[in-house]
Amino acid sequence: MRHDEDAPPAHTPAPAEAAPPSPPVRRTARRATGRVTLDDVAREAGVSAITASRALRGTRGVDAALAERVHAAAARLGYVPDPAARALASAHSQHVAVLIPMLSNTLFVELLESVQRTLTPAGYQTLIGVTHYRPDEEEALLRSYLAHRPAGLLVTGFDRTPAAQALIDGSGLPCVHMMETRQAPGVHSVGFSQQAAGRAITEHLLARGRRRIAYVAGQMDPRVMQRAEGWRAALRAAGCHDPALELMDPTPTSMALGGRLFRELMARHPDVDGIFFCNDDLAQGALLAALRMGIAVPQQVAMAGFNDLAGSDQMIPPLTSVRTPRAEVGAQAATLLLGLMRGQQPAQPTVDVGFELVVRQSS
Amino acid sequence: MRHDEDAPPAHTPAPAEAAPPSPPVRRTARRATGRVTLDDVAREAGVSAITASRALRGTRGVDAALAERVHAAAARLGYVPDPAARALASAHSQHVAVLIPMLSNTLFVELLESVQRTLTPAGYQTLIGVTHYRPDEEEALLRSYLAHRPAGLLVTGFDRTPAAQALIDGSGLPCVHMMETRQAPGVHSVGFSQQAAGRAITEHLLARGRRRIAYVAGQMDPRVMQRAEGWRAALRAAGCHDPALELMDPTPTSMALGGRLFRELMARHPDVDGIFFCNDDLAQGALLAALRMGIAVPQQVAMAGFNDLAGSDQMIPPLTSVRTPRAEVGAQAATLLLGLMRGQQPAQPTVDVGFELVVRQSS
DNA sequence: CTGAAAGCGCTTACAG
């Protein structure tokens, strides 16, 4: 059923004879009146609005008995503070803007969940921004979120447009960088060395006796490039670095891409005996492709992934990977930010949470 | 390096002799003064604040030339409206609260991205709430988000606590339900029949000559139960429903769980010749387990999943599944909500986007 | 430790 564009909406009431001069009805709620305000709570508790405000916010310097009365009154009336009014008056919301590249990589979902587990109980609300690995989108998100006067910022990595960086710096807001670390004055970060992790997993393949080790990657974001750097360093040190074995594709990673890149690689370089994939989904796809092609893993080609994602332990054979402690990163970054938002000087501005090799049968 | 708790922060400046009576320095930005306000824009454009406000919001009834001047002035000054002030004055923010069960199921990530692709260009900001399939968490999120006076609500399905439902109803806000459909006065929904989809995929297995068809599920959320209902209906109609072949686990779905449930099922019922999994990750895990156990798919056991997730087409053999149009659901739900927020009567309060069988070699 | 006044930056409702 469709209404004609110009036809009056079906629910319009017939005009009554002596209708009272009521204001036009809006579809949405009109709580302007209904809302329980701080003044209501203050009146109920027999104190001033300021005292009620201070008691509710837990500001010290309020008589315990009074505070008790205020809390009781608030509970009785079902008072919920208005975040907009609070933000307007104090110039800061209880929002924390969290900028991550992508939600389809479960890595970032786990990071996010961990951040929220720390921030939510502390009374902060996360404003989730997905940049799709695009610097221009990150800049736009930053611009839009900054208008909401967040209390703090959580961002991924260090690579962004100068304008985006200027927005962060100019805001003067506490900001913690996640997933990578960098030592610099006034810079806060929680992560690990992507390059060291890339180097470690490559050295593991070398220790397995492999010499023709390829690096296969998708997405090509900054961290993927840092892992490549680690791969190069390890192979150069071992004297068997071949730039031709570096296969990168800007497409987002997926099992399908992994299968395709693996077939490409083996067609071009049949002598490859080890592969380091920048992300587990690529490796999973390659593992299945190898099974289909009859290429023995690890006998003919050893494989290792990155991030130890769900399902990697279920593969045939189970996949060797690098376990990246994203939950730890999220928790520590949020905790660090919490301290900064309270005006505290952090014990350490940079936290390296490390990484862990998970050696399974694919290598 | 660690600072002693009581030591003064390292950056405290030495007290100057004739220091001006400046206010105490705060770590965070003090834009109270710096901020460009609507009044600045109005002054720059030579109009009143109201006119500037109306011009910027695109309210009709502003002289074109004036509006042009206002926009130019805003651009020149780099004016960014303050969402908090706007929300406080108008009793509504530009937020839309989106409540989804989980981010680790890529289904919901795709749904969300699609919602944002529609809402963001329209000037709305999504407030993402993850309920973890827990009614109490949903209720708490609703309470907290409603305080932010969102302009609209997007929720998943219809099953929630009475209190949560009362919050939604009492808010008077436009609300669209996603993933399921339900015909009821004043209720808006975009989705498809989970039961019909469950029935259709089961009938497909029946058409392949299978008679001992099991339903294997995790999570056990309302939609998983509706699919079970479809499975039952199809088998009853075919005269071969066996309740013993219904294997459900409350654990979140994963490849590992799929492998485990598959082994359990085959141990208990070696005669099973077809399996419908409530989600593709379960089926993927089962497929790998079958490969490991030497059980031929589809010869001995045909398998079908649900949602056609990433990787299912890469499996050995490629997995038959039900493609659920979550991007379509997200787009249509957001569009419907947009109309409601503008006070329009929707052409149809319920949109069924359907589903599609994707038959591959596993069945 | 408590409070009266002012103001945050917008929009609503009312006039003209």
Added chain:
DNA sequence: CTGAAAGCGCTTACAG
């Protein structure tokens, strides 16, 4: 079509 006044619901200074 445009505007002056009032107010949204809080918190920030400033006093006492």
